[in-house]
Amino acid sequence: MREIMGHTAGRVYLAVLLLSIVAMVAFIVTGGLETPAGEEPFLLFGWMTASLVAGAVFVIVWLIAYLIYFFRFWPYR
Amino acid sequence: MGFEIISLTAFGLIIIALAAYGYKISAKTAEDYMLAGRTIGVVVMFFFVLFAISSSWTFYGFPGMLYLHGPGYVFFIWGSVAGFAALYMFLGPRLWALAKINRFLSPVEALAERYESKGLRMVLALSILAFIVPYVGIQPLGVGAGFQALTGLPTIWGATYTVILLVVLVLLGGMRIVAWVNIFLGAVYVTALLGSLIWIVQAAVPGGLPGAAERLMEIDPQLLTTPGPFGEFSPVLVAGTFVVGLLAFSWPHVVIGAMTARDKHLFKWFPLLVFVFGGLFFYIIPFIWGSLAAPSILPPAELAEQAAAAGSTLEIEADRVVQTIITRRLPGWFGVFVLMGVVAAAVSTAAVQLMTSSIIVARDVVQGIFKPDASDKQITTWARWSVIVIVVLSLTVSIIDTGLMALYLTDVSIPGFAQWAPALVGGLLWKRGTREGAIAGTAVGVIYLALGLLITPGGSRVLLLDLHPIVPTLLVNLIVYVVVSLLTPEPSEEIHTQFFDEVDEFLRSES
Numbered sequence: 049m050r051e052i053m054g055h056t057a058g059r060v061y062l063a064v065l066l067l068s069i070v071a072m073v074a075f076i077v078t079g080g081l082e083t084p085a086g087e088e089p090f091l092l093f094g095w096m097t098a099s100l101v102a103g104a105v106f107v108i109v110w111l112i113a114y115l116i117y118f119f120r121f122w123p124y125r
Numbered sequence: 126m127g128f129e130i131i132s133l134t135a136f137g138l139i140i141i142a143l144a145a146y147g148y149k150i151s152a153k154t155a156e157d158y159m160l161a162g163r164t165i166g167v168v169v170m171f172f173f174v175l176f177a178i179s180s181s182w183t184f185y186g187f188p189g190m191l192y193l194h195g196p197g198y199v200f201f202i203w204g205s206v207a208g209f210a211a212l213y214m215f216l217g218p219r220l221w222a223l224a225k226i227n228r229f230l231s232p233v234e235a236l237a238e239r240y241e242s243k244g245l246r247m248v249l250a251l252s253i254l255a256f257i258v259p260y261v262g263i264q265p266l267g268v269g270a271g272f273q274a275l276t277g278l279p280t281i282w283g284a285t286y287t288v289i290l291l292v293v294l295v296l297l298g299g300m301r302i303v304a305w306v307n308i309f310l311g312a313v314y315v316t317a318l319l320g321s322l323i324w325i326v327q328a329a330v331p332g333g334l335p336g337a338a339e340r341l342m343e344i345d346p347q348l349l350t351t352p353g354p355f356g357e358f359s360p361v362l363v364a365g366t367f368v369v370g371l372l373a374f375s376w377p378h379v380v381i382g383a384m385t386a387r388d389k390h391l392f393k394w395f396p397l398l399v400f401v402f403g404g405l406f407f408y409i410i411p412f413i414w415g416s417l418a419a420p421s422i423l424p425p426a427e428l429a430e431q432a433a434a435a436g437s438t439l440e441i442e443a444d445r446v447v448q449t450i451i452t453r454r455l456p457g458w459f460g461v462f463v464l465m466g467v468v469a470a471a472v473s474t475a476a477v478q479l480m481t482s483s484i485i486v487a488r489d490v491v492q493g494i495f496k497p498d499a500s501d502k503q504i505t506t507w508a509r510w511s512v513i514v515i516v517v518l519s520l521t522v523s524i525i526d527t528g529l530m531a532l533y534l535t536d537v538s539i540p541g542f543a544q545w546a547p548a549l550v551g552g553l554l555w556k557r558g559t560r561e562g563a564i565a566g567t568a569v570g571v572i573y574l575a576l577g578l579l580i581t582p583g584g585s586r587v588l589l590l591d592l593h594p595i596v597p598t599l600l601v602n603l604i605v606y607v608v609v610s611l612l613t614p615e616p617s618e619e620i621h622t623q624f625f626d627e628v629d630e631f632l633r634s635e636s
Contacts, residue, residue: 049215076364081351089349094335099196103203107404114396124632
């Protein structure tokens with residue numbers, strides 16, 4: 049991680065990951081997963097619950113950031 | 126009954142044969158027994174680690190929790206995926222290089238040398254053992270629950286069967302064969318988990334997964350959302366569960382895996398498999414099982430009635446609802462195959478935990494503290510014998526404390542594992558971290574956690590402020606580590622050179 053902190057691309061990479069964590073926590077804490085009274089639970093394609101979709105999006109963000117950084121910028125690649 | 130026994134005996138014999146083969150080809154050195162000679166490549170490493178962390182909990186505890194409380198608990202998985210990837214992206218390369226250059230055999234040894242402290246070595250070794258040992262015992266008991274659901278035999282039969290496999294595998298095989306056997310076990314495990322899901326959805330869920338969701342809308346829509354039917358997973362608890370998952374980078378039996386890597390390129394490729402195969406495929410299977418398939422086939426209210434009639438509780442029955450549904454709805458022979466999957470899951474995890482525990486006992490406690498001049502052969506012998514002691518101890522603890530599987534993992538083991546995280550991260554990345562800071566932070570965190578879990582007037586964890594155990598304890602641990610480090614003299618220049626400059630140079634040059 050010291051080598052990642054040592055250059056701009058690495059710092060951007062870490063910032064993206066950190067922001068995704070903060071965004072996820074903020075989304076959860078502000079009730080983004082909950083179903084408002086009187087409404088039906090969110091379901092994508094008829095079966096994917098909000099918890100599944102939110103988590104999959106989070107993993108995909110990490111995956112894309114990792115692919116770009118580790119295969120183009122990581123000093124030890 | 127005869128078919129079940131013959132099948133499970135054959136399965137056990139395959140594992141024992143693999144262990145015996147591993148013993149035959151091993152180099153009989155401590156490095157080979159404990160770290161597979163540092164020769165594990167990316168594919169083996171992936172299955173080794175994935176199935177080391179995917180225990181019988183993935184079959185029972187995890188879907189059981191989703192079944193009872195809706196989908197909120199899955200945030201533990203999302204956090205864990207990021208945590209495991211982070212370990213291999215951020216800490217793994219340095220730990221691996223450091224261990225390889227200095228021939229360290231355990232992460233505790235590496236930290237003890239980094240902080241120049243035998244006292245820290247003892248504190249870390251004992252605290253890790255204290256939290257990992259009960260978790261080892263949960264695995265055989267998890268299999269025992271599956272045995273009972275399938276055959277009606279008492280839990281102890283399944284637990285004994287699993288313990289025998291575990292002991293033989295670890296005693297004979299060492300880390301190399303544990304890693305390789307995890308591929309075989311993992312294949313059985315994935316086939317059983319995925320196969321059972323596909324089959325049960327086709328056989329017992331009209332309309333497929335959308336049909337299951339529609340049925341849950343009729344039963345109780347709260348099963349499809351947070352906070353769930355009992356209002357358990359509030360936003361704060363879901364966020365806490367996610368953060369607990371992120372700390373997966375500090376699980377000792379996963380950390381030690383990084384030290385077995387063949388070269389630094391493993392750390393470039395490994396996260397790809399974690400995200401794609403682990404996060405977007407593997408863990409979705411038990412999620413669908415627990416949150417959609419199981420409650421739509423056997424609604425919780427129905428299971429609660431059956432549990433009450435049988436003198437059990439809904440919580441206990443929920444832990445084995447997947448096995449129960451398979452046993453009732455699918456052919457008997459497939460139930461046996463699924464149980465093999467559960468055995469595979471339990472053995473693959475417990476074997477790595479046992480290896481890790483025995484390495485810490487032999488290398489850090491016995492050699493590190495009491496017999497520094499021990500030979501290679503002696504360390505390996507102690508590691509092997511400590512396996513039996515650890516198994517007996519862990520089973521005893523698990524039988525005495527029959528807490529729910531999912532809660533034991535997230536409420537006790539993981540907060541315990543996390544207490545070495547500040548010393549680990551600081552030791553590898555922060556030059557200013559000191560021996561005094563590491564000892565004080567770890568000791569304060571562990572003592573605070575133990576008191577917080579034990580002192581519960583009226584069922585309330587007052588010392589932990591009724592927060593998740595990991596939050597206040599890790600925060601206090603981290604603050605103490607940083608403050609004490611800044612107040613005490615900086616580590617010597619030799620330590621900076623050995624643990625930072627030489628590692629940087631090695632990672633830059635190693636091809």
